[in-house]
Amino acid sequence: MYLFRRFLEAVTGPLVFCVMCASAVMAGTSNSLMDISTDGTLLVCSNRDNGSISVIDLTRHQKTREVNVGHLPEGVSFLGDTHTVAVAVYAEDRVDFVDTNTGQLVGSTDVFDEPYGVVSNRSGSHVYVTLDYPGQIVEIDAESRQINRTFDAGAFARGIAIAEDARRLYVTNYYTAQLLAIDLETGDQIDEWTGTSYDNLCRQVVLNPHREKAYLPHLQSRTTIAHGAGSIFPYVAVVNTGEGAERRRRRIKMDSFNGAQVTSNPWEIAVSPDGSRLYVVFSGTNDLYVSKILDDDYWEIEFERHVRLGHNPRAVRVAPDSKTFYVYNALDFNVVAYDAETIEPIATIGVCESKLSDEVLTGKRLFYAALQPMSGRHWISCSSCHPDGDPDGRTWQNPEGLRNTQALFGMAWTHPIHWSADRDEVQDFEHTIRGDLMQGRGLINGEVHASLEEPNSGLSAALDALAAYSNTHEFTLSPYAKTGLSEAAERGRELFFSEETRCATCHSGPFFTDSTTKQLHDVGTGNADESEKMAPAYDTPTLLGIYRTAPYLHHGMATTLEDVLTTQNPNDLHGKTSQLAADQVDDLVAFLKSLPYEDPQIAAQAAGLRRVEP
Ligand code: HEC
Ligand code: HEC
Numbered sequence: 001m002y003l004f005r006r007f008l009e010a011v012t013g014p015l016v017f018c019v020m021c022a023s024a025v026m027a028g029t030s031n032s033l034m035d036i037s038t039d040g041t042l043l044v045c046s047n048r049d050n051g052s053i054s055v056i057d058l059t060r061h062q063k064t065r066e067v068n069v070g071h072l073p074e075g076v077s078f079l080g081d082t083h084t085v086a087v088a089v090y091a092e093d094r095v096d097f098v099d100t101n102t103g104q105l106v107g108s109t110d111v112f113d114e115p116y117g118v119v120s121n122r123s124g125s126h127v128y129v130t131l132d133y134p135g136q137i138v139e140i141d142a143e144s145r146q147i148n149r150t151f152d153a154g155a156f157a158r159g160i161a162i163a164e165d166a167r168r169l170y171v172t173n174y175y176t177a178q179l180l181a182i183d184l185e186t187g188d189q190i191d192e193w194t195g196t197s198y199d200n201l202c203r204q205v206v207l208n209p210h211r212e213k214a215y216l217p218h219l220q221s222r223t224t225i226a227h228g229a230g231s232i233f234p235y236v237a238v239v240n241t242g243e244g245a246e247r248r249r250r251r252i253k254m255d256s257f258n259g260a261q262v263t264s265n266p267w268e269i270a271v272s273p274d275g276s277r278l279y280v281v282f283s284g285t286n287d288l289y290v291s292k293i294l295d296d297d298y299w300e301i302e303f304e305r306h307v308r309l310g311h312n313p314r315a316v317r318v319a320p321d322s323k324t325f326y327v328y329n330a331l332d333f334n335v336v337a338y339d340a341e342t343i344e345p346i347a348t349i350g351v352c353e354s355k356l357s358d359e360v361l362t363g364k365r366l367f368y369a370a371l372q373p374m375s376g377r378h379w380i381s382c383s384s385c386h387p388d389g390d391p392d393g394r395t396w397q398n399p400e401g402l403r404n405t406q407a408l409f410g411m412a413w414t415h416p417i418h419w420s421a422d423r424d425e426v427q428d429f430e431h432t433i434r435g436d437l438m439q440g441r442g443l444i445n446g447e448v449h450a451s452l453e454e455p456n457s458g459l460s461a462a463l464d465a466l467a468a469y470s471n472t473h474e475f476t477l478s479p480y481a482k483t484g485l486s487e488a489a490e491r492g493r494e495l496f497f498s499e500e501t502r503c504a505t506c507h508s509g510p511f512f513t514d515s516t517t518k519q520l521h522d523v524g525t526g527n528a529d530e531s532e533k534m535a536p537a538y539d540t541p542t543l544l545g546i547y548r549t550a551p552y553l554h555h556g557m558a559t560t561l562e563d564v565l566t567t568q569n570p571n572d573l574h575g576k577t578s579q580l581a582a583d584q585v586d587d588l589v590a591f592l593k594s595l596p597y598e599d600p601q602i603a604a605q606a607a608g609l610r611r612v613e614p
Contacts, residue, residue: 030161030206031075031117031130032268033315034328034335038081040320042100045328045335046073046087047352048388053087054351055100058319061337061347065103069096075117075160079142080124086142088115088129091476095129095140107145111138113479117160117204119169128169130157133479133548137171137182151187153180156393159205159216170205170214170241175393177202177218179239179249193239193249198222200394201387202237204268208293210275212242213300217266217280219384223396228439231396232380234266236280238300250300254280254289255379258303262378263287264370267314272322272340277304279325281313284370284381288313288327290343305343310334312368331365359461363469366443366462373462376439382429382466389473391549395556401532404556406541407549412471412611413604414515414542419554421520421539425612426467427456471612474601475544480590481597492591495584503575510603512543512595524573529555544600547593561589 034045036058043056047066053076054066071091078085083100095115097107114132120142121128127140135155139148151169159172168190169182177199181191195218202218216237225231234254255262264284271278271293278291278301286309291301310329318325318340327336333354337347354361366374370381385392389408396403403419411417416424423429430448433440442448443463449456457464480486485493496503506521508514519540526535538554552558558568565577565585572578580588604611 029119029164029209031077031119031159031204032270032317033074033076033330034317034326035077035085036317036319036326037078037083037100038320042078042083043317043326043335044076044078044085044087044100045315045351046076047333048072048074048330050333050352050355052352053085053098055103056335056349056351058324058337061349063349063351065100066352067098067100067103067105069098069105070094074115075129077118077120077127078124079120079127080122082124084124084142086118086120086127086129086140088118090114090116090132093479095127097142097145109138109140109145109147111147112136116158119160119162121162121166128160128162130160130171132156132158132174135173137169149187151182152189153182154178158203161205161207161214163207164209170207172202172205172216172218174202175200177216177237179205179214179216179237181241191241191243195237195249195251196220199235199237199251200392201265201384206269206271207241208271208275209273211295212240214239214241215269215271215278217269219265221385221392221394223394226396226398227436228375228377228380231437232264232384234263234282234379236266236269236278236301240297252300254282257289257291258306261287261306263289264375264379264381265368265384268316270316270318270325272318272325273320274322276322277318277340279316279318281309281316281327283312283314283330283368284375284384285378286311286313286329286369286371288316307338307343310336311365331361331368357468359465360469360472362462363465363467366466367469373441373443374433374438376441380438382432382470389470393550395551397531400534402529402555402557404551404554407545408470408473409545410475410511410542410600411473413511413600413609414513415612416515416518416539419538419541420534421515421518422534423452425455425457426470427459427463428452429466429470430456430460430463475596475599477596477599478545478547478594480547481594485594485597486590488587488590489594489597490591491584492587492589492594495580495588496591500579501575501577501588506540507543510600510607510609513540515539515542516609522573523569523575524571525553525555525568528557543592544596546595561592562586565589 036043046053052066052068055064057064070089074088074090076087095109115129116132117130135157137151137153153171154173156174158174161170171180177195179193183190198220200219200221206215220233235251237251239249263282267283280289288307290305311331314330315328335349367382391405391407434442444460520537522536558564
């Protein structure tokens with residue numbers, strides 16, 4: 001088959017390929033933080049740290065403008081063959097439409113929460129956007145900017161691609177790397193391709209323009225092993241999307257794809273429109289792999305070249321003629337153009353001025369780096385488990401017991417940190433860097449204090465910078481309380497603050513925690529895990545943002561908030577809940593899911609609380 005196809009190409013090559021090319025050059029068929037217009041003249045990228053998008057004129061390799069869109073923009077896509085883009089403004093729950101010729105905002109659409117990936121259909125009449133939380137797709141009419149339909153798409157939907165004939169959408173789930181196919185006519189889920197239970201952090205899906213294949217970059221988080229050479233692995237999954245196809249999902253290890261070179265945190269993939277090449281960027285080790293796409297169903301891709309990139313590359317896109325490709329180095333704030341034949345850089349285009357302080361930028365680069373001095377074996381960076389400050393949705397088997405990865409939101413207000421409050425400053429993560437998990441050289445010159453009590457701050461500017469960055473993550477308001485608390489949540493609020501349940505005795509103050517008092521509490525959760533070394537008392541966690549951070553409790557054994565209040569609290573040691581009727585539990589959960597419904601920093605400042613300063 002392979003040979004026959006090659007023969008056909010040799011004979012009819014130009015003809016067959018032109019027909020295919022015409023269909024392949026359309027902008028925005030798969031989600032990315034960068035897109036190229038169908039006519040190949042413009043590139044747009046979203047600048048997460050700057051709250052903006054930048055437009056680059058590809059005929060001159062020059063930035064033409066930067067347009068502010070709002071807090072934490074992610075996916076961006078041209079609409080059909082126009083010069084208008086749709087951009088997902090992740091933290092403001094909005095999709096903005098911007099005319100890149102003029103820089104004008106031409107409209108916007110409010111969505112429930114966390115828009116991430118954006119694609120448009122061929123004519124540009126409709127835009128499809130994944131909502132990371134709560135795992136949905138919205139179909140937006142590009143003209144009226146109204147939401148036509150909403151489809152369920154599992155939990156935490158990120159990657160999205162639209163099939164050539166626009167009959168199907170493909171969607172990836174962030175915390176499982178599962179791929180779903182959705183029928184665009186009915187909105188029903190019609191197929192799914194599941195990987196292993198370890199598969200994680202899949203932000204994208206890319207379709208092969210000529211064959212029924214989808215490619216997904218993702219990690220494996222092997223939670224049973226808290227060791228630098230066995231916990232986190234980089235993959236590209238290849239899925240045969242054809243009906244009834246065999247060997248339907250295969251994963252290709254990216255840490256042994258080029259000999260012994262270890263790469264980490266594959267962020268995005270691009271397939272060249274001529275279908276010959278696959279490009280992958282690795283945001284942890286700052287690498288690019290260029291591979292040849294094979295016409296088989298076995299090896300799928302063959303290594304061609306390795307390119308060292310700038311800091312934290314997050315996107316790659318190929319020009320419609322396949323002759324140039326572009327890489328977005330997020331923490332260098334530039335786009336680099338490469339000649340696809342020589343794989344040499346041909347232009348570096350600054351896209352925006354960094355708005356981060358020098359210290360936070362230094363810390364952020366370290367946080368994302370799986371290179372020395374952070375990581376000895378190059379598999380793991382801090383961001384492998386705390387991507388953009390989010391949890392990785394996993395419970396790890398740590399030496400001290402099972403530990404659910406915490407969100408870093410609001411951490412500057414809720415020190416000490418860790419479920420056991422054993423660390424009083426982020427600088428103590430020097431132990432994590434030098435320990436078995438990361439095996440890095442570390443950031444302190446010389447010995448690190450063995451005891452966690454003695455301050456490690458002030459010993460290394462780089463370590464202080466890592467702490468400064470880690471402490472920048474703030475809470476975003478709950479989508480469940482945009483118009484205030486619902487009636488159920490109001491009733492839940494009464495219960496929460498009642499004498500009977502006692503919830504607010506520990507979950508107190510603007511952050512719903514008494515963490516800063518350094519008291520630990522035994523709430524009856526210490527016996528469930530036999531490997532536990534620090535039972536029975538734990539630090540009270542904040543309850544802000546828990547609507548999106550399942551599973552719960554230090555050991556992650558509560559799948560839902562209901563479980564925390566019921567099955568995981570059999571003896572009323574964790575507040576008094578056994579007397580609550582089922583609808584009261586529902587009310588309490590409705591309240592918990594509404595947190596935060598107002599900016600906690602305002603109340604915190606009023607109460608004279610102070611955030612940790614580096
Ligand atoms: C293998 C996954 C993994 C890696 C890699 C990792 N962490 Fe964590 N992190 C966790 C888990 C699990 C917890 C909860 C541990 C506990 O409480 O004992 C956690 C907790 C934290 C907390 C406490 C948050 C809070 O609110 O209490 C901070 C801060 C943190 N990590 C920062 C870092 C930094 C900085 C790095 C890189 C040096 C890093 N982590 C690397 C998994 C990881
Ligand atoms: C005696 C102090 C105390 C009281 C009272 C209390 N909590 Fe907690 N809460 C804790 C501690 C400590 C933990 C962490 C326990 C663990 O992880 O094993 C926790 C964990 C939680 C969690 C899980 C958070 C997460 O991120 O995983 C939720 C939800 C929660 N509490 C809600 C409540 C509610 C609702 C009430 C009232 C019914 C309540 N708590 C009463 C101390 C308390």
